[in-house]
Amino acid sequence: MRNFIIRRVLATIPVLILISVVTFVALRLLPGSPGSAILGPEADPAAVEALNERLGWYDPIYEQYADWIAGVFQGDFGYSQRSNDPVGPLIASRLEATIQLGIMSLALALLIAIPIGAIAGAKPGTPFDYGLTFFAVIGVSVPNFWLAMLLVIVFALELGWFPTQGFTPFFDDPGANLKGMVLPAFAIGVALAGNLARQVRAAMVEVMQQDYVRTARAKGLRERSVLVRHGFRNALIPVVTVLGLQTSLVVGGAIVIESFFGLPGVGKLIIDSILFSEIPTVQALAVMIALGVAAINLIVDISYAYLDPRIRYS
Amino acid sequence: MSSSGSMEVLTSERDPRFANFLVFARRFASRPIGVISLTVVLLIAFAAVFTDIAATHDPLETLVTTGAEAFAKPSFSNFFGTDQLGRDNYSRIVDASRTALMVGVVSILIGAGIGVPIGVTAGYSGGIRDEVLMRLMDALFAFPGILLALMIIAALGTGIENVMLAIGITFIPSFARLVRGTTLSVKEQEYVLAARSIGAGGARVAARHILPNTFAPVVVQASLLFGVAIIIEASLSFLGLGTRPPDPSWGTMLNSAQRLISSEPMLAVFPGLAIVITVLAFNLLGDVLRDLLDPRLRGSS
Helix, strand or coil: CHHHHHHHHHHHHHHHHHHHHHHHHHHHCCCCCHHHHHHCCCCCHHHHHHHHHHHCCCCCHHHHHHHHHHHHHCCCCCECCCCCCEHHHHHHHHHHHHHHHHHHHHHHHHHHHHHHHHHHHHCCCCHHHHHHHHHHHHHHHCCHHHHHHHHHHHHHHHCCCCCCCCCCCCCCCHHHHHHHHHHHHHHHHHHHHHHHHHHHHHHHHHHHCCHHHHHHHHCCCCHHHHHHHHHHHHHHHHHHHHHHHHHHHHHHHHHHHHHHHCCCCHHHHHHHHHHCCCHHHHHHHHHHHHHHHHHHHHHHHHHHHHHCHHHHHC | CCCCCHHHHHHHHHCHHHHHHHHHHHHHHCCHHHHHHHHHHHHHHHHHHCHHHHCCCCCCCCHHHHCCCCCCCCCCCCCCCECCCCCEHHHHHHHHHHHHHHHHHHHHHHHHHHHHHHHHHHHHHCHHHHHHHHHHHHHHHCCCHHHHHHHHHHHHCCCHHHHHHHHHHHHHHHHHHHHHHHHHHHHCCHHHHHHHHCCCCHHHHHHHHHHHHHHHHHHHHHHHHHHHHHHHHHHHHHCCCCCCCCCCCHHHHHHHHHHCCCCCHHHHHHHHHHHHHHHHHHHHHHHHHHHHHCCCCCCCC
């Protein structure tokens, strides 16, 4: 197990380096320069030039990359060009809303997907099974922002159960906080649930065909016990692997949904930063998100190897 | 493949590929979901190509030019009603289907055009080339699709061409990984060994013996990613960072519907339905194709 973890961590390092290079190069192509972004479009070209010079904009690109990556390792992500605030704390202040949104939508998705996926997989070919498959395909075909609009129309505007917009920090007022997060979490969670339910179903179908399930039945266990103890528990193992992919979907969903609901999270910060050409912020966010996704995938792989010993030796 | 009738045996003597296709077409025809989703896809393609026939109004004609009513309710003359400028919603949705399909086709051509060669090269050469290429793909894959597309849009600017390019680039790692896997399994087959033993070079083996085998999984993947492309385009346009007017887009329509959501909620309904129906058709089609083309699944359902 220890060798597996070491091997897997070492394999992640080149990916992390590539992620930082890809981000850096992609965003260096941005039109304009930091000088003109700070001083505005009507600034004196000579002043813009001088500021660019001072910021190191004309240095060779590998030197700029080295400077930037050295700063990142010291927790220095550069400064926002509009407000001159450091980018690190700016992002940190936005994490609360996004993490809460991510946890709630993932929890919601698992809550929907596990029971119906398991029931459908235990009895494949039944109307319930076809119903699930249909729900799952619809779930991944509905754009999350359109689902959000429908939810707002029905549950916020018509029924008035939830607010249409805004965020209350959890520790200020837990009730108001949860009320405001229900619709955003649903908008992201439904698509995830569709995906996950299909995985749970497939895993359950596979497990129920195994010899040990037949043995369990043959020795006279009650069907309920066969389904839960031999079927369901083993079916959950492969589902762990797709959680990594779900993280990526949650973050992608947060970018659109936070903007729609006006939640002050990381996703909304990305959109705002792109709209205002805030290169240091976009760069820091992109690297942090890709690192986060890579880290979660690493944890997922390791826990999968822990749950299924066959993986460790391949 | 199986040969079930004498007709088939006769045709297969003439051209085995055509016979294979007939067998495939017959199996496809026995899947109602496949037939329905293919019909929907063809209808949308018809609307996209022959917009003048499918649309009932000029999609850009406003109340200023026609004296039409703003926010008209759905009726026989305006199937889905009119928007804030008196434009016919149905005709605008038909007009925007062209954008959706074009984004899907071009982004998949870009993704497969770059991803498939990378996958074949990585899988066939192995060693350091495989390692470098696949780590690069891992790095691209670590970004959620929409984030990578947004970064590329930020660098290149908005507009339909850049949207297609951005979405295409996000698809490269999916195709590369898929094709690498197929290549690895095909590489060990005896006919590849046979081709190499009579002196066929690496490029020839890759092109003649490996590439054709990746065709079926690539088609399935393309069908499923088509829906993803449409959703990403709509999301980018919804955020105001995708297709720009005058290029029509379902996402842009939803963006303007969002601002009127409390007074005119109906405006949000139809463009969204257009997205869902189109994406659903491609997803169902992809599922059926996967069932029919993936030998591992054959006979299991």
